[in-house]
Amino acid sequence: MELLAQVLVNGLLLGGLYAVMALGLALVWGVLNIVNLAHGSFIMLGAYCSWHLFHYLHVDPFLGLPLTAAVMFALGYAVQRGILNLIVRAPMFNTLLLTFGLDVVLTYLAQLAFSADFRAINPGYAGHQWHLGPLVLPAVRVAAFGAALVLTIGMWLFLLHTRLGRAIRATAQNLVAARLYGVEPRHLYAMTFAIGVALAGTAGGLYGTVSQINPYIGASLTLKSFAIAIIGGLDNPLGVLVGGLLLGIIESLTILYIGPTFVDVASFGILVLVLVVRPTGLLGRTA
Structure with missing residues (x-):
């Protein structure tokens, strides 16, 4: 029982970090309808900024972390206004291609700038x-969990x-209704994307305290964030928190019971189950 309790605690601490990793992706996807395949690269850049x-x-x-968030916010605003704003109302396939290309560029630029060495x-x-x-609580993981909880509730x-925030939700x-009330979409889209990138960068700073970083961690973190956003629901930050905690525990x-080889199988198995049972996510709005 003590081993199980320790595993559950470890899962909760990991899940809090997962939740803040997925917050930015869920925000951008829910408002801009952009599945940002470069999200993990922004997490990686935030980790390097903190490092x-x-x-x-x-x-x-x-x-x-506030300094990292400010740097990543400025980067996100510039990327959205300069690149993504060109295809913000385009078909999703176009946004997938563009953000995938952005992910590749950011990854290789990071390799050139920081090398491929692992750092922590x-x-x-x-x-x-x-x-x-009987439980052991690593101080850094507890601090990262606390920061993730504060960020999620704050969001x-x-x-x-x-x-x-109300303008973002209205948009x-x-x-159309948001425009009638005076919302300027281009600026709002840029602000939303910038906030999403700032959250990703903050998550990267937290990730760097509990795991090693290199320029190639982005792809796996994007997939993890995607799964959490779907499981929790795109329109509710608390749903993302629940999704992250659930995934961390699973x-x-x-x-513990099957082996580390099957971690991704379990994660995406839960994703498929949620899509079948509740496509809007655990705490997402139903139509």
């Missing part, structure tokens, strides 16, 4: 652990209670 802040400027990785963000407290009875409150629900249980 450079920590390695060269000695900024604590968690205190440096290891603050002085990286080896610290807390003990809760939910932002969408509900701020002017920009996602009815673009992966941990799969490793």
